[in-house]
Amino acid sequence: MENKVPDILLIYTGGTIGMVKDYKSNALKPFDFENIKVKIPELKLLDCKIETTAFPNPIDSSDMSPEYWMKIAEIIESRYEDIDGFVVLTGTDTMSYTSSALSFILENLSKPVIFTGSQLPIGDLRTDAKENLITAIQVASAQQNGQAIVQEVGLYFEYKLYRANRTTKVSSEQFEAFESANYPNLGESGVHLNFNEPWLIRADKSKPLMLNKNFDAKVLILKLFPGISESIVRHILNCPDLEGVILETYGAGNALTAEWFTEILSTTIDKGIPVINVTQCVSGGVMMGHYESSVHLKKTGVISGKDITTESAVAKLKLLLGKKTPSKKFKILFETPLRGEMN
Structure with a gap:
């Protein structure tokens, strides 16, 4: 029996990755994610179906809060049954906080939720956004024997896949912006996309997804x-x-x-x-x-x-x-x- 083509949902909350430069004003502005395949035609070559959704008013990562964490979680919950993998695009400054929070909010998660972003806007000539986005989608799509290889919240950035709640942003200047100092990488992208399978979480699929919604403790x-x-x-x-x-x-x-x-x-x-x-x-x-x-x-x-x-x-x-x-x-x-x- 052939594996079905995975359905992937891109969730854009804001951040550098979703920006393009207005060359008249030299200012950055968000672009319409519904037209992402126009901006990144390489996405058409991926062996998956891609849907997109975005916050009505995208936020800067500095404005991220538990309220927005819950909005991301509720989007995932609403599409959990019919989507095979999720890619969440946020600003990098608070990405480790947000992705760590989602790992605790999403109880009994058994599908990939992959966070990524970029140091340069998607419209920049030297942008890291395209590679990060394309490979994050491939990670979320990756299956073996009809099952997702990654069954947890991950963070993909500059050729490396990390367990999200093990990461820290260590550079505002380098493309290699994140580090997981106390835990091995879950995967690495080179000529091939390789997963460090012994270090991946294996989920119990018999338990339904639950959201821990009380996250406003002071x-x-x-x-x-x-x-x-x-x-x-x-x-x-x-x-x-x-x-x-x-x-x-x-x-x-x-x-x-x-x-x-x-x-x-x-x-x-x-x-x-x-x-x-x-x-x-x-x-x-x-x-x-x-x-x-x-x-x-x-x-x-x-x-x-x-x-x-x-x-x-x-x-x-x-x-x-x-x-x-x-x-x-x-x-x-x-x-x-x-x-x-x-x-």
Whole structure:
């Protein structure tokens, strides 16, 4: 029995990839994605059917928010039964946050949801948009024995496919803008499109897709730096509607050992506000208790983020808070991989 030609849905939210230059004004403006095959005729050569949809008012990636995350998820949910793969086009600046969030919002996902974008507009002479888009569609279309090869949320950029919730944007200048420092690439595009299959998630197709819609928990990221003041930390962590904290620490999860700092963290945790320890380093992870400068965090009840990225930690924290996870289970669940986001 022949495999049917995959149906792929392109979802455009905004960002550089959907821009063309008006050579009269020299300004960038969005182009009509319904005519994408006119702009990129190479898409006609792909062995798949391509549909497009776009936000009525495309947004800059800096304006991305949980409200828009949910709009993307609801588009996917509405077409989940009749579409074989999804390609989501967003701005690169917050793509790791958005794609990580979608990996947690989409419960029991068993189809490819591939994020991509570009550093240069699609109409630019040296654009990276065409290759990123064409290959992202090929990734979303790739099947083996009638099944999608990728069954999770991925991020494709500059010849590499990553697990989305393992990525961080590391360059605003280079075409190779993203990195997955703590997890191998899921695939690579060269002469052939090769998948690193042992590292891919294999989904349970017997479970229906569900959306985790309560994603509006009030969380913040507190990045430590030498000389951070007691008054500022106390003020920030006394925010009246605060529900969760991502604490960006040094190295393997180390922090200042000042008595006032430990006392503030202890008070915060006693209020039922979880504090997650995430390293500021691009690679490696948190090992609380490995050094003396993190023993006090462990004793205070700070939760280890292990090797999770800050972007993924934000999404996971919002997920568990949105699910009203009991405090007794919170630490266990956060320190357990739910979508392949940590080792």
